[in-house]
Amino acid sequence: MKGIKKDFTLFAILLIPIGVAINVVAGELVELLKVPLFLNQIGTMIVAMVAGPWVGAITGGVSKLIFGIFNPTQLAFMPVAMASGIVVGLLAKKGMTTKIWKVAITGFIVALVAILIATPTTVIVFGGASGTGSDALTAIVLASGKEIWTAVITQKIFIESIDKILSIFVAYMIVRKMSDQYLAKQNYGHFYINKKKAS
Amino acid sequence: MEKLRTFILNLYPTTKFFITLFLMITPLLLPGYLYSYLVPVLCLFIAMIAGKTKLFVDIVFKGLLSIVIMIFLLQAFFYPGDTILWTWKIFSIKQEGIDFSVQLTSKILAVGSAIVLFFQITKINDLARSLEILGVSPKATYVLSSALNIIPEMRMHLLRIMDAQKTRGVETEGNLRIRLKAFFPALTPLILSSFSSTDEKAITLESRAFTARTKKTSLHQLEKTKSDSVVRVLLLILFVFILIWRFFL
Numbered sequence: 001m002k003g004i005k006k007d008f009t010l011f012a013i014l015l016i017p018i019g020v021a022i023n024v025v026a027g028e029l030v031e032l033l034k035v036p037l038f039l040n041q042i043g044t045m046i047v048a049m050v051a052g053p054w055v056g057a058i059t060g061g062v063s064k065l066i067f068g069i070f071n072p073t074q075l076a077f078m079p080v081a082m083a084s085g086i087v088v089g090l091l092a093k094k095g096m097t098t099k100i101w102k103v104a105i106t107g108f109i110v111a112l113v114a115i116l117i118a119t120p121t122t123v124i125v126f127g128g129a130s131g132t133g134s135d136a137l138t139a140i141v142l143a144s145g146k147e148i149w150t151a152v153i154t155q156k157i158f159i160e161s162i163d164k165i166l167s168i169f170v171a172y173m174i175v176r177k178m179s180d181q182y183l184a185k186q187n188y189g190h191f192y193i194n195k196k197k198a199s
Numbered sequence: 200m201e202k203l204r205t206f207i208l209n210l211y212p213t214t215k216f217f218i219t220l221f222l223m224i225t226p227l228l229l230p231g232y233l234y235s236y237l238v239p240v241l242c243l244f245i246a247m248i249a250g251k252t253k254l255f256v257d258i259v260f261k262g263l264l265s266i267v268i269m270i271f272l273l274q275a276f277f278y279p280g281d282t283i284l285w286t287w288k289i290f291s292i293k294q295e296g297i298d299f300s301v302q303l304t305s306k307i308l309a310v311g312s313a314i315v316l317f318f319q320i321t322k323i324n325d326l327a328r329s330l331e332i333l334g335v336s337p338k339a340t341y342v343l344s345s346a347l348n349i350i351p352e353m354r355m356h357l358l359r360i361m362d363a364q365k366t367r368g369v370e371t372e373g374n375l376r377i378r379l380k381a382f383f384p385a386l387t388p389l390i391l392s393s394f395s396s397t398d399e400k401a402i403t404l405e406s407r408a409f410t411a412r413t414k415k416t417s418l419h420q421l422e423k424t425k426s427d428s429v430v431r432v433l434l435l436i437l438f439v440f441i442l443i444w445r446f447f448l
Contacts, residue, residue, distance in 0.1 A: 010404065010405065010409070010410055013338050014397040014401055014404075015394070016342045016346070017345040017346035020342075020349075021349040021350045021393070022389075022390055022393065024350050025354055026386055028354070029357060033379070033381055034378060035378055039382075042386070058342070066346060068314065068318075070261075070262060072262055072263065072310070072314040073262060073263065075314065126270060126303075127273065129269035129270040129273050130266065130269070131266030131268075131269050135269045135272075139272070139277075142276070142277040170383070173383075173387070174386075174391065177387065178391065179395075
């Protein structure tokens with residue numbers, strides 16, 4: 001508990017609204033460019049990488065709350081966003097977000113966790129539908145005679161893994177571009193400073 | 200009408216929350232779908248009185264309609280059942296699937312529209328203030344209200360950056376690869392510049408004793424009125440009545 005409180009410095013708290021706003025605006029940009037992905041957890045991932053898992057989790061949770069104002073179904077996926085924040089943060093603490101190949105592994109783990117949490121939510125709460133174009137995939141698998149669980153898992157594996165892995169790469173590239181002076185003020189910014197000097 | 204409108208809009212945020220909670224929980228408690236389908240209509244009615252009809256309808260249509268249609272399509276065709284209503288080649292609509300989707304979508308629509316209504320009739324600043332009065336840390340409410348304030352500002356900033364990148368020759372239209380490539384040059388400057396603004400924000404907040412451990416005063420005044428107690432008591436009576444009717448009769 002004490003460790004969690006220690007993460008919430010004034011600086012870390014100020015990162016949360018910015019992370020949330022990035023999630024929302026990036027999500028809108030994706031829609032504007034008509035890219036068939038979500039990419040609406042990039043802010044959560046950046047915050048989790050530099051400020052730790054719990055700050056990341058709050059960023060994810062608040063983002064879904066704000067998304068929920070305009071689309072209430074998003075509220076059901078709050079645990080997914082929070083878990084993404086926690087997983088990225090915990091792995092970042094272990095130094096798993098400092099090299100490209102490590103980021104790829106982190107991306108896979110985040111996607112896996114997201115699939116595990118999002119699938120039951122989609123099946124139980126929304127009867128397998130998500131209200132997006134990716135439902136076509138669910139329908140195709142269902143039409144081939146598979147069960148709803150198999151269908152939703154297949155759809156999530158496709159969508160979530162592409163989405164989460166791409167998001168974490170974008171997050172990683174952006175963290176890499178932050179100045180050392182800025183990173184030094186963050187709870188876990190030092191991971192990304194040392195690497196720069198080594199290279 | 201005008202009187203009713205100010206009555207609803209001037210309710211205390213937590214009272215509005217209780218109304219929402221009531222509208223969310225009762226459809227889950229009561230069997231059948233008739234009442235659940237009534238809830239969105241009721242929400243629409245309240246939104247109309249509050250003068251938020253357009254926004255309410257917009258959000259409900261955009262956020263909920265697509266998922267409701269998808270549930271109907273998926274469940275009607277693929278829910279396991281034997282009572283076939285209509286067939287086309289290998290696909291068939293089954294009665295069981297329709298029943299299931301009617302049940303499920305009624306609950307989703309009820310809960311969803313109650314949430315939409317809540318955010319339409321409650322100002323986030325009021326909500327934040329009432330949470331503070333309830334004892335939630337001002338840091339938490341700051342996060343909530345500041346996030347909402349930053350979003351429009353950041354949206355403008357994004358549009359400016361995109362214009363700038365377009366002048367530089369970054370293409371934002373074309374096939375998927377080109378559009379995906381445009382994502383990065385638009386987003387990176389936006390994120391980096393907004394993160395670097397935290398420095399100034401920290402200084403500003405610190406100079407206003409944001410982290411000082413004293414009781415904070417607020418310019419934002421919120422008061423509970425008589426109508427709040429009336430609404431709360433009414434809701435409680437209705438809720439107890441429904442509970443008794445559902446489980447004891």
